[in-house]
Amino acid sequence: MKLIAKLVEFYGRYKPASGCIPTKALKRMEVNDDYIVSEEFFTEMEAASATVAADAAVRWMLWCRFVRAVVALNPNYELFVKFLPTSEDFRVIHGMIYIGSKYVPNTFGAVRMRNQTKGKSSVSYEVYSPFIRNNRYNGGSLFFHNASINSTKVLGLINTRVRPPLAEERHLFEIDAVQDAQHRGLAQRTYLSRDYASQVGNWDNREKVLVELVSLKEHLNHNAAGGDTGKMDTYVFMDKDLSIMLDTYMLELAELGDAVDKNLESSKCLQRVHIIKGEKSGKSFFSRTVIRSHSDYKGYSHDVYGDTIDAAYAPIETMPEEVGEKIAMLNMLDKPMDGYGDYVWVLNTGTMVTKNELYYLPVDVDTLYIDT
DSSP, X not given: OEEEEEEOSOTTOSSGGGTOOBGGGXXXXXXXSSOEEOHHHXXXXXXXXXXXXXXXXXXXXXXXXXXXXXXXXXXXXXXXXXXXXXXSOGGGGGSOEEEEETTOSBOOEEEEEEEOOSSSOSEXXXXXXXXXXXXXXXXXXXXXXXXXXXXXXHHHHHHHHXXXXXXXXXXXXXXXXXXXXXXXXXXXXXXXXXXXXXXXXXXXXXXXXXXXHHHHHHXXXXXXXXXXXXXXXXOOOSOHHHHHHHHHHHHHHHHHOSSOOHHHHTSOEEEEEEEEEOTTTOOEEEEEEEEEESSSSTTOOEEEEESSTTOOOEEGXXXXXXXXXXXXXXXXXXXXXXXXXXXXXXXXXXXXXEXXXXXXXXXXXXXXXXXX
C-alpha cells in the first residue's frame, strides 16, 4: 500500500454541527430548472405564493433562487433534507439543507435561509462546514457556521469552504464511532469471561466446584485406565446448576465470536472499504484505505494508506479474498447497529456501517506491504 497522508489535526471537525451527516439518514432533494423537491410540491407552492402575504412570497422566491445557485456552484453537488415536504408548507424555506455528492456516504456541509427581523433585509443566509471557524461562538454549535444577508458572499464561502473529503479524509466522518465500537466489542468479551469466572469461583460455589472437578478427574482417570479402546464414557455433571451456568457461558461466548486475534484487534490499524455501483454500467467498484493510529486514544495523529496514492476505485473482482470474506460475514450477520444506535463490532471481523456500501475491518499490520 502507498502512504497517502499523515494526519495530525482533525479531531472533532466532522460532525452534525458542521453539516456532516450520513446520507442514508436524509432524503435527497431534486433541484432543476423546472422544479425543486418535486414537480407536484413546487407547483402547489408557486400557486400558494400568489395568495400569501407579500413577504412570504418574496422569501419563497429568494429561497428558490438561493437553492438553485448552490447547485450551480458544482454540477456534482446533491442536496439533502431530513424530511421532504409533501404539501404547501412554507416552513421548508427555513430548514437545513445538506450538501453532498454522488458516491460520498456523508454530507460535507449545509446551508440555510432564515427570517431576518432586524435590518434592511428580510432574510439571512447561513453556511456550515468543517472548514469554517467562527470564534464568536467559542466552540459552540455555531462554531462551524457563518452568515450574511448577502447571498453572494455566502455562495462565495460555499465555493471555498465546502468540498467533498479527500482520500485521506474519507474515514474521519465515522472513525471515532467505529473505534468506540471496537473497544466495546473487546471489553464485552473480557467482562463476560470475568463475570462467569467470578460466579464459578465465588465463596458460595467453592465446595461444589471442587467436588465437580474431583469427579471429572476421576472420570478421566477411569477412562485412561481402560486403555485405548476408541470409546470413552460420557461425563454427566453432578451439579445441574453448575452445568447450566457453563452452558450459558459457552452460548454467550459463541455469540461474541472466536477467541480474540491480538494481531488483528491490537494492531491499532483499520481498513475502510467503500463500495459503489456505476449508474450506467451497473458494475461494482471498491476503494480501500488503511488507517494506522499512533495511539490507543481517539483523535490522535495517524497515517492513511491506500491501494493507490489517491485510493482510486477498482473493479470489485480485484478485491482481496480475505477482505471479501469478512464483508460477506458481516452481511450475513446483518448487525449494523445496536439498540442504542451504535455500531456493532464483530471480533476479528469488523463492523458494517452501511450494508453493501461501507465497512471497517481490523487488519494485521504485518500482513500489509507498505511501499515506502
